[in-house]
Amino acid sequence: MSARVTVRVPAKVNVQLAVGGARPDGFHDLANVFLAVGLYDEITVTPADELRVTCSGPDAAQVPLDRTNLAARAALTLAERHGLGAADAAVHIHIAKDIPVAGGMAGGSADGAGALVACDALWGTRASREELLDICAELGSDVPFSLVGGAALGTGRGEKLRALEVGGTFHWVFAMAGRGLSTPAVFREFDRLNEGVRIPEPVASQELLDALAKGDAGALAAAVSNDLQPAALSLFPELARTLDAGRAAGALAGLVSGSGPTTAFLAGDAAGAEEIARALLDSGTCRSARVAVSPAPGATVV
Ligand SMILES: C[C@](O)(CO)[C@H](O)COP(=O)(O)OP(=O)(O)OC[C@H]1O[C@@H](n2ccc(N)nc2=O)[C@H](O)[C@@H]1O
Numbered sequence: 001m002s003a004r005v006t007v008r009v010p011a012k013v014n015v016q017l018a019v020g021g022a023r024p025d026g027f028h029d030l031a032n033v034f035l036a037v038g039l040y041d042e043i044t045v046t047p048a049d050e051l052r053v054t055c056s057g058p059d060a061a062q063v064p065l066d067r068t069n070l071a072a073r074a075a076l077t078l079a080e081r082h083g084l085g086a087a088d089a090a091v092h093i094h095i096a097k098d099i100p101v102a103g104g105m106a107g108g109s110a111d112g113a114g115a116l117v118a119c120d121a122l123w124g125t126r127a128s129r130e131e132l133l134d135i136c137a138e139l140g141s142d143v144p145f146s147l148v149g150g151a152a153l154g155t156g157r158g159e160k161l162r163a164l165e166v167g168g169t170f171h172w173v174f175a176m177a178g179r180g181l182s183t184p185a186v187f188r189e190f191d192r193l194n195e196g197v198r199i200p201e202p203v204a205s206q207e208l209l210d211a212l213a214k215g216d217a218g219a220l221a222a223a224v225s226n227d228l229q230p231a232a233l234s235l236f237p238e239l240a241r242t243l244d245a246g247r248a249a250g251a252l253a254g255l256v257s258g259s260g261p262t263t264a265f266l267a268g269d270a271a272g273a274e275e276i277a278r279a280l281l282d283s284g285t286c287r288s289a290r291v292a293v294s295p296a297p298g299a300t301v302v
Pocket residue numbers: 014017026027028029030032104106109139140141142143156157158183184187258259
């Protein structure tokens with residue numbers, strides 16, 4: 001056991017998000033093609049007298065520091081499963097947050113997966129990969145992917161993962177919006193917009209999987225899709241201007257990341273990404289713009 005563990009966890013973009021009809025449990029079946037991108041939160045755990053969460057970074061004020069924080073929930077779930085008492089499981093979790101909050105990039109999920117891996121190392125609980133994935137799925141639909149990183153197809157509510165091959169580096173620009181969007185609200189809007197419509201079963205696009213496997217940015221750009229985009233745009237119409245600005249600046253594709261409101265732009269190369277980021281900032285249609293590459297590794301002890 002060591003006295004301090006830091007874990008780095010990436011954000012994600014959904015290059016395909018096919019959404020089925022609402023299930024009886026309120027969730028939606030998905031064909032969710034996740035790609036981890038090189039924007040990271042770092043979670044550091046140290047022994048303490050009681051469970052405590054702190055957070056730093058530009059969006060820190062929006063992060064809950066109580067037991068609803070996914071990082072705290074991860075620590076409590078691991079402790080409970082391994083029969084650790086309150087004193088043994090007391091830990092200070094610090095989140096150095098670089099992933100936008102409520103941005104559709106799985107920031108909270110990253111912190112859940114990171115705290116889980118960090119506490120497992122700190123406490124010497126030696127949970128199997130299978131158990132870690134099981135706890136992640138209990139915490140949220142996106143959390144298992146935050147653990148594994150790379151690229152994966154998520155089915156069910158997104159928690160059942162199959163690793164995907166990625167044959168090259170993709171260059172992205174992410175435009176952060178001035179406010180967040182609630183994921184449940186975006187799924188509710190999806191249901192409202194599709195009322196009375198027969199929604200087909202979600203399936204992954206073979207063209208998209210081939211483009212990923214080849215590392216072909218042009219082919220990936222032609223195949224990206226997000227069924228939640230109309231719902232995110234309906235709740236946040238100004239995002240259409242951001243999408244227009246990124247496309248006008250030469251992006252191969254522009255789309256809403258997951259449930260939004262972060263927008264993602266695929267560039268042909270690193271220089272193109274820098275140019276698009278500058279144009280997005282100059283357009284005044286976003287709060288900030290960041291470049292990042294994919295794929296990125298999952299939760300990693302640093
Ligand atoms: C939009 C995505 O980020 C795409 O990766 C995910 O589907 C959302 O994953 P998440 O934030 O981990 O979501 P969860 O914490 O599991 O669920 C939050 C809420 O989102 C809705 N939800 C989520 C996942 C899913 N497959 N169907 C849903 O309808 C439900 O209303 C649920 O109560």
